[in-house]
Every structure is written in C-alpha cells, then in structure tokens.
Amino acid sequence: MLRQTWWKILCVALLLFTIIAGFLGGVPARPILYETIRNFYFHVAMWFSMMIFFTISVVYSIKYLRSGRQQDDIYALEYTKIGIVFGTLGLLTGSLWAGFTWGAFWSNDPKQLGAVVALLIYLAYLVLRNSMTDMDKRARIGAVYNIFAFAMLFPTIWIIPRMVESLHPGGLGGNPAFNNLDSRMRLLFYPVSVPGWTLLGIWITSLRIRLHLLQERRHK
Amino acid sequence: MLKKFCFLLLISPALLFSLIVQAQDGGGDKPVEMADALRSNGKIYVVVAVVVAIFLGLIAYVARLDRKISRLEKEIK
Numbered sequence: 517m518l519r520q521t522w523w524k525i526l527c528v529a530l531l532l533f534t535i536i537a538g539f540l541g542g543v544p545a546r547p548i549l550y551e552t553i554r555n556f557y558f559h560v561a562m563w564f565s566m567m568i569f570f571t572i573s574v575v576y577s578i579k580y581l582r583s584g585r586q587q588d589d590i591y592a593l594e595y596t597k598i599g600i601v602f603g604t605l606g607l608l609t610g611s612l613w614a615g616f617t618w619g620a621f622w623s624n625d626p627k628q629l630g631a632v633v634a635l636l637i638y639l640a641y642l643v644l645r646n647s648m649t650d651m652d653k654r655a656r657i658g659a660v661y662n663i664f665a666f667a668m669l670f671p672t673i674w675i676i677p678r679m680v681e682s683l684h685p686g687g688l689g690g691n692p693a694f695n696n697l698d699s700r701m702r703l704l705f706y707p708v709s710v711p712g713w714t715l716l717g718i719w720i721t722s723l724r725i726r727l728h729l730l731q732e733r734r735h736k
Numbered sequence: 737m738l739k740k741f742c743f744l745l746l747i748s749p750a751l752l753f754s755l756i757v758q759a760q761d762g763g764g765d766k767p768v769e770m771a772d773a774l775r776s777n778g779k780i781y782v783v784v785a786v787v788v789a790i791f792l793g794l795i796a797y798v799a800r801l802d803r804k805i806s807r808l809e810k811e812i813k
Contacts, residue, residue: 517739519806528795535791539784545770719798726805733812 518722523715530712537704544698548617555613556701557709562606565713567669569599569721574666577659589655590728592662596641598721602713603635618683627677627684634672637665
C-alpha cells in the first residue's frame with residue numbers, strides 16, 4: 517500500500533489542479549477578502565489535512581495500546597509529526613492572510629489562540645516522548661497522551677472559537693459553514709484541494725515510516 | 737485494503753458536502769474590485785507558472801527520496 521504509485525500520481529494531479537484552478541478559476545467577489553479568498557484552497561486545506569492526520573494518529577495510538585506492536589507506535593508518531601507540520605503551516609499562512617485582510621498578523625483572535633494551544637499540546641507530546649528512555653514506556657505513555665491531545669483539539673479549535681466573538685467566520689454562534697464561498701469554490705476545495713494536500717502529507721509520512729522501519733531492521 | 741477503505745471513509749463526508757451547496761445572494765451593492773488587472777495583462781500566468789515550478793520541484797525531490805528508500809528496502813531484504 518505504502519509503496520504503490522497510483523495515489524502518489526493522484527496526489528500530484530490533484531495539487532496541480534488546485535494550484536492552477538486556485539489562481540485562475542472564478543471566485544466570488546467579497547469585501548475585505550477580494551482575491552485573497554483563494555487562500556481558502558491552501559490555508560483552510562492545511563487545517564483539514566491536519567485534522568485527518570491527527571485522527572489517523574490517534575487511531576494508531578489506540579491500536580498500539582491494544583496490540584503492543586511497535587509498528588503502530590511508529591505510525592502514530594509519524595502522523596502526529598506531519599499533523600504538527602501542517603498545523604504550523606496553517607498557522608503561518610493564516611497569519612499572512614490576516615496581515616493583509618484583518619490588518620494585523622496576529623489579533624489574539626480566539627481561533628488563532630485556540631490553534632496555538634492545540635499545537636503546543638501536540639508539541640508537548642513530542643517532548644514527553646523524548647523524556648523517556650524505555651521504548652515501551654515511551655510508546656505507551658505517548659499513546660495515552662496522544663488521545664488526550666486529540667480530544668483537546670475540539671474545545672480549542674472547534675467549539676470555543678464559535679461561542680465567542682471572533683474575526684473568523686462562525687464567531688458568536690454564527691454560521692461557520694464558509695458562507696463566503698460559492699459552489700465553484702466548494703467543488704474545488706472538498707474533492708480536490710483537501711484530498712490533494714492530505715495525500716501529500718501521507719506520502720511524506722509513508723517515507724518517514726519506511727525509513728524508520730528500515731533503521732529498525734538494520735539494528736536487528 | 738483496510739487503510740484504503742478507512743481513507744475513503746474519512747474523505748466521503750467531505751465529498752457529500754458538495755451536494756448541499758446553496759446559492760448565496762449577497763444583494764446587489766457596489767461591485768467589489770478584484771485583481772482583474774493582473775489577469776488582463778497576463779501576469780497572473782507568471783504567478784501560476786512560478787508556483788507550479790516550485791511545486792513540481794518539491795515533488796521531484798520527494799519522488800527521488802521514495803525511489804532511494806525503495807532501493808534500500810530491496811537491498812536489506
């Protein structure tokens with residue numbers, strides 16, 4: 517599965533389409549946003565991909581707790597890492613976007629803060645793991661912490677930012693369902709952009725996992 | 737096989753969202769100015785070309801890594 521090429525070619529095709537259609541395709545004209553609405557295919561896609569990676573990661577963490585197989589722990593660790601990378605990219609691209617639309621690179625917006633807290637909790641996962649030398653203990657405690665970190669994604673990013681006043685769409689209980697988009701954008705975003713970026717992350721992670729497994733075999 | 741299925745399962749709700757698209761009528765206020773200048777003088781194509789070039793370069797790097805790892809895996813077998 518990890519070595520097959522079809523989904524890697526699909527990934528490149530989807531992302532090429534995202535880039536070309538993202539810049540040249542039609543978008544609705546909205547005040548404040550203007551053409552920057554195109555950032556949707558990149559910034560928001562980063563967050564969607566991050567959620568998918570963290571979900572995969574927590575599934576492998578639970579699998580590890582049930583099986584004790586070191587392979588599950590490696591998968592969980594690597595998917596967490598790519599999730600952190602994509603989340604950080606989401607934060608950076610969001611900050612860039614905000615600099616031009618909201619007037620400041622950082623506004624202490626609830627969603628911005630929530631995202632930082634969520635990512636810090638995941639960074640702590642990496643620190644926690646490295647603080648332990650016993651491999652089994654590291655994997656087990658890491659897996660439990662990963663479940664907690666995943667659970668914390670929801671109040672920090674999905675729930676609280678929608679309950680309070682926010683610059684992001686959806687604040688104060690409003691409709692967060694991206695009501696600035698039109699059907700052209702949705703058709704490019706959900707079936708093309710998100711799978712494209714997700715597959716890229718999976719490709720990179722698969723390489724890291726294979727490298728990890730190779731190193732394990734070499735040391736045997 | 738299971739991973740393929742799980743992946744499709746995770747993606748499918750997102751695909752279904754495209755079914756409930758609704759047209760939003762913003763109400764005709766004054767037109768919002770977009771970057772039609774860049775589009776009309778052709779410079780937008782330069783932007784696209786640059787981004788595509790960077791992207792393909794990165795993909796070439798990842799693909800090379802992939803092949804190197806595949807070769808290593810065959811060796812160690």
